Structures are given as C-alpha cells and as structure tokens.
Amino acid sequence: MSQVPADPHAAVVATAGGVEDGPILTVDGQPLDEALARAGRRARWRAFLLVMPLLVFVIITFITPIGQMLHRAIYNPTFSQNMPRISAWLKAHPDEPPTEEAYALLIEDLKEARKNKTIGAVATRINYDVPGTRSLFTSTARKAKRLKPPYMEAMLKVNRKWGDPRIWTAMRQAAHAYTIDFLLNALDFTRDAKGDIVRVDPERQIYGKLFLRTLVLSLVITGLTLVLGFPIAHLLASLPLKYSNLLMIFVLLPFWTSLLVRTTSWIVLLQTNGVINDILVWLGLIREDQRLQMIFNQTGTVIAMTHILLPFMVLPLYSVMRTIDPSYVRAARSLGATSWTAFRRIYLPQTVPGIGAGALLVFILAVGYYITPALVGGSSGQLISNMIAFHMQKSLNWSLAAALASLLLGGVLILYWLYDKLVGIDNLKLG
Numbered sequence: 001m002s003q004v005p006a007d008p009h010a011a012v013v014a015t016a017g018g019v020e021d022g023p024i025l026t027v028d029g030q031p032l033d034e035a036l037a038r039a040g041r042r043a044r045w046r047a048f049l050l051v052m053p054l055l056v057f058v059i060i061t062f063i064t065p066i067g068q069m070l071h072r073a074i075y076n077p078t079f080s081q082n083m084p085r086i087s088a089w090l091k092a093h094p095d096e097p098p099t100e101e102a103y104a105l106l107i108e109d110l111k112e113a114r115k116n117k118t119i120g121a122v123a124t125r126i127n128y129d130v131p132g133t134r135s136l137f138t139s140t141a142r143k144a145k146r147l148k149p150p151y152m153e154a155m156l157k158v159n160r161k162w163g164d165p166r167i168w169t170a171m172r173q174a175a176h177a178y179t180i181d182f183l184l185n186a187l188d189f190t191r192d193a194k195g196d197i198v199r200v201d202p203e204r205q206i207y208g209k210l211f212l213r214t215l216v217l218s219l220v221i222t223g224l225t226l227v228l229g230f231p232i233a234h235l236l237a238s239l240p241l242k243y244s245n246l247l248m249i250f251v252l253l254p255f256w257t258s259l260l261v262r263t264t265s266w267i268v269l270l271q272t273n274g275v276i277n278d279i280l281v282w283l284g285l286i287r288e289d290q291r292l293q294m295i296f297n298q299t300g301t302v303i304a305m306t307h308i309l310l311p312f313m314v315l316p317l318y319s320v321m322r323t324i325d326p327s328y329v330r331a332a333r334s335l336g337a338t339s340w341t342a343f344r345r346i347y348l349p350q351t352v353p354g355i356g357a358g359a360l361l362v363f364i365l366a367v368g369y370y371i372t373p374a375l376v377g378g379s380s381g382q383l384i385s386n387m388i389a390f391h392m393q394k395s396l397n398w399s400l401a402a403a404l405a406s407l408l409l410g411g412v413l414i415l416y417w418l419y420d421k422l423v424g425i426d427n428l429k430l431g
Contacts, residue, residue, distance in 0.1 A: 066409070069402045069405055069406060070402070070406050072398060072399055072402035073182055073183060073399060073402040073403040073405075073406045074178055074179060074180060074182070074183065074403075075177055075178055075179075075399070076125065076174075076177065076179065076182070076399045077177035078121050078122065078124075078125040078174075079122055079125045079126065079171065079174035079175060080174065080175050080176065080177045081177075082109075082113050082116070082118040082119075082121065082122050083106075083109040083110075083113060083122055083171075083175075084109065085105040085106075085108055085109050086102065086105045086106045086109050086171065086175070087171075087174075087175035088105075088175075089101065089102050089105050090102075090168075090171060090172045090175040091175055091176070094172070097165075097168075098152070098168050099152075100149075100150060100151060100152050103151040103152040103154075103155050103162075104149075104151045106151075106155070107144050107147055107151055107155070110137070110140060110141040110144040111141070111144045111145060113141060114141040114142065114144065119137060119138055119141045120134075120138065122137060123135075123136070123137035123138050124396070125174055126167065126170050126171060126174060128182075128185070128397055128399075128400065129170035129173065129174070129181065129190070129191070130164075130166050130167055130170045133161070133167060133170075136159055136161050136162075136167075139158075139159070140155070140158050140159060140162070143158055164193075165193035165194075166192075166193045169191055169192075169193055169194070169195050170191075172195070173191065173195070182399040182400050182402070182403040183403045183406070183407070184197060185207075185400055185403065186207050186400060186403040186404045186406075186407050187207065187208065187407070188200050188204070188205040188206070188207050188208045206387075207384070207387070207404065210382070210383065210384045210387055211384055211407070211408075211411070213298075213382075213383065213384075214367055214383045214384045214385075214408075215367070215411075217298060217301060217302060217305075217366070217381075217383065218363050218366035218367045219363070220302055221302055221305050221306050221309060221362065221363075221366045222313075222359050222362045222363045222366065224302070224306045225306055225309055225310050225312070225313040225358070225362050226313055226355065226358065226359060226362075228306070228310060228313075229310055229313035229314040229317055229358065230317060230351075230355075232247070232251065232310075232314050233313075233314050233315075233317035233318040233321050233354070234317075234321060235247060236248060236251070236314070236318045236321070236322075237318055237321035237322040237324070238321075238326070251310075251311055251314050251315075252311065254307070254308065254310075254311060255311065259308065259371060259372075260371065262304075262307070262308060263304055263308070263371060263372050263375045263376060264375070266295075266300065266303065266304040266307070266376055267295060267300075267375065267376055270294040270295040270299075270300055270303065270304075270376070271294075271295045272291045272292075272293060272295070273291070274295075276292075276294065277291045277292055277294075280292070295376055295378070296376065296377065296378030296379075296381065297377070297378050297380050297381050298377070298380055298381045299381075300376035300377060300378070300381060301372065301373050301376055301377040301381035301383075304372050304376045305366060305369060305372050305373070308372060309362045309365055309366060312358065312361050312362050312365060313358035313359070313361070313362050314358075315358075316354045316357040316358040316361065317351065317354040317355065317358050318354075319354060320350070320351055320353050320354030320357075321351060321354065324347065324350045324351070328346050328347070328350075329342045329343070329346050329347055332345070332346045352423070356419065356423050360416070360419060363415070364412055367383070367384075367385075367408065367411075367412060368385050368408070369383065369385060370383075370385040370386060370389055373385070373386055374386050374389070384404060384408055385408075387404060388401045388404050388405050388408075389401075391404070
C-alpha cells in the first residue's frame with residue numbers, strides 16, 4: 001500500500017508489485033477527484049459566508065440607493081397616478097389635439113385630485129415643464145364643480161391658458177410614468193409645443209454651466225493639491241523618522257478637526273475684514289479701500305477645498321514614495337545626470353501610481369463636494385452638488401435632482417474609464 005496526500009487526510013492506492021492498480025481513493029473509500037471537488041466547494045462556500053455580511057451591507061447602503069437614484073431620474077408617476085382619466089386619453093391619442101372629451105376627463109380628474117388633496121402635487125409636476133402653471137391647476141380645480149358643458153368652452157373661460165399647446169404637451173409627457181424629460185432638463189433641453197426636443201432659452205441654461213464649472217474647479221483643485229502635496233510627500237519619505245512623524249501629524253491634523261470648523265475658519269481668514277486682508281493692509285501691500293474679495297466666490301471655494309483635500313493627495317503619494325529606493329537617484333547622479341534629469345527620468349516615473357491615485361481620489365471628492373462650496377462659494381462658487389441639494393431640499397424636484405446626480409455619476413465613470421485607458425487602473429496605488 002502507498003499513500004498519496006489529498007487534503008488533511010491521506011489517499012490510499014491499491015498496488016500490485018509497486019505499480020498503481022485502480023483509481024486513487026481517500027481513506028474512507030471515496031474517489032480522490034470527487035473528494036477534492038467537494039473540499040473546493042466547501043472552501044468557496046466558507047469564503048462566501050465570511051464576506052456575505054459585507055456584501056449585504058454594500059448592497060443595502062450603496063448599490064440599492066444608487067439604483068433607486070437612477071430609477072428616479074426617469075420615473076415620476078405623480079401625474080399618471082393622480083390624473084388617470086386624462087392620462088389614459090392622452091396615451092390613446094398621442095397626436096390628437098384636445099377635444100371636448102379630453103376637457104371633460106380633465107375636469108373629472110381635477111375634481112378627484114382636489115378631493116384627494118393631490119392637486120398640489122399634480123400642479124407641481126406640470127410646473128416643472130411649464131413654469132407658472134401651478135396656480136392654473138389649483139385655481140381651476142377649485143372651480144371644477146361649477147363647470148358645465150361644453151367643457152372646452154368652460155375651461156377656456158376660466159383661463160385662456162388651457163388652450164396653450166405647451167400645457168397639453170407637458171401633460172402628454174407626464175401621462176407616462178417613465179420619461180427622459182428630467183434628463184433633458186438636466187442637460188438644458190426641453191420640449192416645444194410640438195413635443196420636439198429643443199435647447200432652452202440662453203438665460204435659462206444653468207445646468208451645463210454648473211457642470212462645466214464643477215469640472216474646471218475640480219481640475220484646478222486637483223492640480224493645486226498635486227503641486228502642494230508632492231514636496232510634502234517627498235519630505236515625509238526622505239526625512240528621518242522622528243521628523244517625518246512630526247510632519248505626518250501636521251498632515252493628519254485636519255482629519256481631527258470638524259469639516260464645518262475648518263470651513264468656517266477660512267471664512268474668518270478670507271473675508272474682506274478678515275485676518276489675511278488685515279495683514280496685507282498692515283504691511284502696506286494694499287490700501288484700506290483695496291481689500292481683496294476672497295470669499296463667496298470661486299477663489300474662496302478653490303482655497304478652502306484645496307486645504308481640505310490636500311491630505312488625500314499627500315497620503316497616496318507618500319505611500320508610493322517611501323518604497324522608492326534612493327540609490328536609484330544616486331546611481332543616476334554618479335553616472336553624470338543632473339539633479340533635474342535624475343528627478344525627471346528616474347524618480348518621477350516611479351511616483352506615477354501615487355500621482356494617479358491621489359489625483360483620482362481628490363477629483364472624485366471635489367466634484368461631489370457640498371458643504372464647503374455652500375459656505376464659502378457664494379453664487380459664483382457653487383458646484384453642481386449645491387444645485388442637487390437645492391432640488392432635493394427646497395424645490396422638491398427629486399426627479400431632476402436624481403437626473404443631475406446620474407449625469408454627474410456618469411461623467412465620473414467616463415473619466416475613470418479614460419484614466420484606465422490612458423494610465424491603467426493596475427498602476428493605481430493607494431497604499
């Protein structure tokens with residue numbers, strides 16, 4: 001008999017004259033390949049059960065909310081659920097102008113919506129597409145019980161706006177619970193009276209400018225954190241341990257302070273009568289009437305966010321720089337390379353994974369930042385995140401907020417894909 005190790009147990013092989021004669025079996029008589037397969041399945045199940053709590057947590061707290069947000073961007077059943085009669089007629093007659101029957105169904109729905117106290121939600125839904133129509137629905141609903149045939153004429157007597165094709169186009173689109181109108185609005189597009197997709201008036205084109213401003217400021221902040229963070233990370237990696245630990249404490253110190261406190265501190269420093277302007281006036285660099293406006297504008301947003309996000313650039317750079325052998329640069333210097341050439345051709349290429357990781361991390365955080373731009377940005381320093389918060393908290397247009405957030409998420413994923421194509425995500429190192 002000879003034994004072949006299978007797992008913790010030994011496999012037994014029947015032999016004749018030292019030559020294997022038959023299948024390899026385990027000690028309990030089972031074929032070895034089947035035993036190995038069962039052991040592999042058990043190991044995979046144990047691994048799955050170990051990570052299952054984390055997987056469930058990620059699904060509940062991350063994947064599900066994002067899925068709901070994406071769904072909300074194209075789904076709004078407010079009108080179709082609360083105005084079922086006119087919605088059914090509009091779906092059945094997609095190209096037909098409103099008739100006497102349509103007006104009669106609309107009046108019935110207005111009566112029922114007022115009775116159910118949902119007329120405000122219905123009016124708000126149409127007001128998203130045609131501003132100024134909320135009062136039209138609410139006032140007509142109050143008079144709906146007194147309206148008699150012919151209903152078209154009665155409705156037009158109540159308000160001539162009921163003959164406006166734009167309102168009927170808006171209701172026709174709202175009759176479908178699923179719509180791309182909110183995504184169109186998030187891109188500064190709308191529908192005309194014929195239902196065709198057109199660009200909104202120039203004075204109402206705000207979201208495209210906000211997306212562009214968010215992109216530009218995020219890139220500026222990423223560049224500034226790289227310029228400021230690179231020498232700090234280099235010092236951390238090259239200084240003796242006792243000095244590098246002290247410097248690391250200063251780098252991590254902002255994490256031990258509330259974000260709200262840090263942002264408020266910048267307001268104190270940057271305001272017109274703040275510390276920085278007072279010092280400049282005291283030094284004679286500017287006159288009293290030349291105080292700089294560094295707050296409630298893009299300058300304040302860039303300065304405050306650069307300070308807040310700087311550690312997220314320093315730490316990935318430091319984690320890569322500390323693994324770079326300094327003998328490489330010394331060898332290049334000994335072979336005749338200048339300090340700049342040795343840095344550019346030897347040291348810098350080895351820091352690319354840290355640069356990529358820090359830049360990607362800072363940029364993604366910057367495009368979604370909310371508190372700092374809201375406090376120090378003013379009207380010109382607001383980012384798209386502030387507009388998303390406005391629609392969530394004040395205008396209550398959650399579908400438009402979800403559409404804006406979906407586009408922002410899509411833009412970040414596209415940039416992430418470009419980074420993978422140009423640099424390679426395999427080269428990214430966070431520690």
